[in-house]
Amino acid sequence: MAEQDQPAPAGVDPTKPSIARAYDVVLGGKDNFAIDRAVVGEMLKIVPELPEVATHNRQILSRGVHYLVEEAGIRQFIDLGSGLPTRENTHQVAQRSAPGARVVYVDNDPIVLAHGRAILAENENTTVITADLRDPRAVLADPEVRRLIDFAQPVGVLLVGILHHLHDSEDPRGVAKAYMDAVPSGSHLFMTSFCASFPEAAALEATYLRVLGTGRFRTLQELREFFGDLEMVEPGLVSLPEWRPETPISHDLSVAERLMAGGIARKR
Numbered sequence: 001m002a003e004q005d006q007p008a009p010a011g012v013d014p015t016k017p018s019i020a021r022a023y024d025v026v027l028g029g030k031d032n033f034a035i036d037r038a039v040v041g042e043m044l045k046i047v048p049e050l051p052e053v054a055t056h057n058r059q060i061l062s063r064g065v066h067y068l069v070e071e072a073g074i075r076q077f078i079d080l081g082s083g084l085p086t087r088e089n090t091h092q093v094a095q096r097s098a099p100g101a102r103v104v105y106v107d108n109d110p111i112v113l114a115h116g117r118a119i120l121a122e123n124e125n126t127t128v129i130t131a132d133l134r135d136p137r138a139v140l141a142d143p144e145v146r147r148l149i150d151f152a153q154p155v156g157v158l159l160v161g162i163l164h165h166l167h168d169s170e171d172p173r174g175v176a177k178a179y180m181d182a183v184p185s186g187s188h189l190f191m192t193s194f195c196a197s198f199p200e201a202a203a204l205e206a207t208y209l210r211v212l213g214t215g216r217f218r219t220l221q222e223l224r225e226f227f228g229d230l231e232m233v234e235p236g237l238v239s240l241p242e243w244r245p246e247t248p249i250s251h252d253l254s255v256a257e258r259l260m261a262g263g264i265a266r267k268r
Contacts, residue, residue: 005033011110017212019108019165020083031084031115039211046204049256056240057161057192058088060262063244064190065093065156066208067233067264069101071190076102076157077191078179080133081162084112085119090158091126102148106139108132133162133172136178154186161260162225164212164254175224186268189230191224192240192262196201199256210254221259237263 003017008014014033021032025040044050068074075098079090082105094101105116105128116128125142139145148205149155166172196199196217196260208215224237235242241249241257243264 006067008033009111012114015210017113018083018109019212019214020112020161021106022212023054024084024086026040026051027058027086029084029086029267031111041081042128042211043204043207047200047255047259049254049259052254052256053259056157056257057262058086059074060240060243061090061160061191062088063189063246063264064160064264065090065158066097067244068156068188068190069094069148070084071185072154072156072233072266073226074154074188076143077156078139078149079102079105079158080139080179081159081165082107082112082116082128082191083161085116091120091123093123095123097240100247102126104129104143104145104148106131106133118184133159134166134175135223136175136182140179140182152227153184154188155183157183157187159189159191159193159226161192162264163191164208164216164218167216173228177228178229180230183213183267187267188233189227189267190262190264191223191226193218193226193261194259195220195223195239195261197239197258197261200255201259204259207243227232227265230267234264237261 015037017039024032024037038091064111091103101125113130115127120126129144131139165173196219201217205217239258240260240262
């Protein structure tokens with residue numbers, strides 16, 4: 001290890017890998033530990049383009065939130081499994097267009113709370129809570145969620161880059177449905193997830209499951225089922241770079257560009 005890791009915040013176990021911290025490694029962040037870097041090293045052996053994949057996920061997050069604010073008129077967001085703060089976070093994108101937009105970040109890793117609260121200390125319209133998104137009832141009843149989110153008005157529900165970390169046995173479709181059942185007509189579900197769209201997907205899924213314990217790669221059909229009877233926003237569920245790109249795509253998509261799929265749908 002080139003540099004000594006900083007002491008872990010209270011409640012954080014630096015000997016066990018974390019989804020949020022592993023994602024931080026891939027994004028080139030510094031809020032991680034040796035175990036997280038080792039896990040990512042194993043993943044990079046299968047798909048060296050993983051940092052590019054993470055970049056595409058951050059880019060669609062920015063484009064998707066911008067759409068929700070500018071075109072769908074959404075002014076409040078619940079970002080589930082948000083991970084560690086990085087560049088172009090949900091509140092930054094939303095509040096750039098709508099300064100009064102309200103954002104609640106939800107993550108079960110205490111390190112997210114430790115870093116997120118410091119960054120958001122002076123932003124009264126944004127907060128971070130430590131909670132497990134797999135328990136919608138608890139999340140939706142949290143006092144901070146109830147303080148910032150008006151459930152009589154449309155809500156943007158974000159499940160960006162997190163559903164592949166829910167096993168089938170944890171009923172991820174039921175989890176997504178529970179959140180959408182709690183929000184009114186005009187709300188939107190914004191989802192991205194790993195997609196079993198190329199030969200290397202099986203090997204990468206096996207690596208995720210071995211070193212991180214989660215990482216379910218689903219087919220496009222399986223991912224479409226998360227949207228249920230919601231109305232898909234054009235262009236539908238597609239590879240990340242294909243969702244409303246800022247410039248036209250004139251090349252065949254690479255492995256990194258096809259590794260994840262995403263889309264947004266509206267509750268009628």
